[in-house]
Amino acid sequence: MAAEKKVILVTGGSGLVGKGLQHVVEQDKRADETWVFLSSKEANLTSLEDTRAVFAKYKPTHVIHLAAMVGGLYRNLKYNLDFFRNNSAINDNVLSTSHETGVKKVVSSLSTCIFPNKTTYPIDETMIHNGPPHSSNFGYSHAKRMIDVLNQGYHTQHGCNFTSVIPTNVYGAFDNYNLEDGHVLPGLIHKVYMAKKEGTPLTVWGTGKPLRQFIYSHDLARLMIWVMRDYNEISPIILSVGEEEEVSIKEAAMAVVEAMDFKGEVIFDTTRADGQIKKTASNAKLRRYLPDFKFTPMKEAIKESCDWFVANYDTCRK
């Protein structure tokens, strides 16, 4: 029996995770899958008209929905309303158009920063709505949480197969290396590059003690493709290395230093805020499904990411 042809539309397809997906599908081409990677240049998903037009153009059978208005701490603090409204519009447009056009499956992307601020650890998929999110990005967080509400509603009312994934800290090639807006690992990579170039010490903000789970974009991509092909629950699933793989910011900084062969001094600026001490997420649900999935060893993944950054410094996002 011939496999049904799939056309998989990836919104936000030119970002960190989108590029990870592009890399993995190149290595694992399937005859029954056509992949389309969308960027905001092609369609403004806050507009229902634009969203419908791009769906009419590509006629997807599956959607991996990564597109969102994102930003670092200061941007979120200033624009909580816009983060809420724009993301709510994007999400409603993508899901309603997917429903209208008979898309068989939508996999949306949430994130661990949307979990309740006051919580016990490790956090798991059942805890998303158990309390208010951190006040700094409440607009973004509530909009993401409503994806899970919409998924449940579409399933109960229309039988749609819409679900979501929750990655922890993603890193890899094509990240946003901006020191103000970006996340911790790309920030460290950029800082080591500058410290080497200028012959200065590496200054890490905070004490270095906070713990994080980092997932390589290529590993996340392989897992998202598995979700798209084989995960049939509507409830979300956390995609991350296990709790035992949590590393401190200090350890992450030293791994970048080693990968980039930095010989200078490493200083911790303890006048800077640490952010959350822990965000430990449980990947027990993932392990029930995929007990044997092997994550790329962190040393190797960091080396690849650093090498990419050095080779692409001039054109990368910073």
Added chain:
Amino acid sequence: MAAEKKVILVTGGSGLVGKGLQHVVEQDKRADETWVFLSSKEADLTKQDETQAIFEKHRPTHVIHLAAKVGGLYKNLNSNLDFFRDNMAINDNVLNTSYKTGVRKVISCLSTCIFPDKTTFPVDETMIHNGAPHQSNYGYAYAKRMLDVQSRAYHAQHGRNFTSVVPTNVYGPHDNFNLEDGHVLPGLMHKVYMAKKEGSPLTVWGTGKPLRQFIFSRDLAKLIIWVMREYEEADPIILSVGEEDEVTVKDAALAVAEAMNFKGEVIFDTTKSDGQTKKTASIVKLRRYLPNFKFTPMKEAMKYTCDWLEANYDTCRK
């Protein structure tokens, strides 16, 4: 100094609470206030262009936003997605159009059924997002919660005075007396009316033991008007009688029977579900602002409402 003229637009102005407001403003006319009561016949607020048109027509300086897609248990159970999306659309259109046209204050209406299902009592204003709402109407509940998120976000990003109120069980003339879709008190009044007419017993669904706080629509209206004129916080405020005025459904049924001079038997059909045993809400915040506000005694408010039903049975909503 002449008081600035206010034009107050009330969306959902023809419903239970809207009619309560109409009554109160008639008795307390102020030279600097023009009130406009909108109904869904005049504009479909799920549509951005119709919302814009109605704001251009009336040019409000203040908005009391009561309009919503509402329904009883069964309607909600079957249509959580629609309850979510329609209410999100209405709310976004009203708040965004208010923002764009320079409306000084928007007071939106939440409800105690949106609080977390698993909770301690009494519930207060800080607890709205502390857990998932009851499964039966999560679509409606999350959409209402997002009104609080948006009000605070308009305040944080644009300094707008957008806020919300949380009433408990409202009753009064012009209610929805439909036995399937309506709430407990109007349901009891309608049943007593029928029982009297048909010479049958009054059958109350459940054990009669659940406790509720009931607020007369005219008292609620006076408090909403106070919020519109004087309350400056972006955080919500519960508007209700105190915890000590909680009554059982049985006592409420007997009060209706007395008000309507019903002499027949009162039966409790314990095969029907009771719903939540308690929903006790705290009015500590309201009392800090208005320690001396006097609620209409329940006996008097019930008599008034029952008399209204008997006089208006043919034309009322049922």
